[in-house]
Amino acid sequence: MAKTVTVATKVAAVTEGVPERMCVICRCRFPKGALTRYVLTSENGLSIDTEKIRPGRGWYLCSEPGCALKFAKYRPGKPRKGKQHV
Numbered sequence: 001m002a003k004t005v006t007v008a009t010k011v012a013a014v015t016e017g018v019p020e021r022m023c024v025i026c027r028c029r030f031p032k033g034a035l036t037r038y039v040l041t042s043e044n045g046l047s048i049d050t051e052k053i054r055p056g057r058g059w060y061l062c063s064e065p066g067c068a069l070k071f072a073k074y075r076p077g078k079p080r081k082g083k084q085h086v
């Protein structure tokens with residue numbers, strides 16, 4: 001039996017030395033500089049980490065407007081209280 005293996009090979013133009021990060025919404029990879037980093041504040045809010053050096057949990061978001069919209073509803077780190085439909 002011949003096994004058909006489908007390999008989804010994504011050929012990304014990776015520049016050496018440039019760290020890549022993944023957009024938390026669309027899960028596409030971008031150079032770190034092209035993404036906006038959000039960090040969780042002590043008040044459980046999100047703030048933009050412009051320097052990308054703040055400690056703690058952070059999320060990267062690309063510049064797609066659709067991702068920004070989804071990210072507004074995305075609650076990273078929020079403890080789940082059972083199955084709730086909003």
Ligand SMILES: [Zn+2]
Pocket residue numbers: 023024025026027028061062063064067
């Ligand atoms: Zn995105």
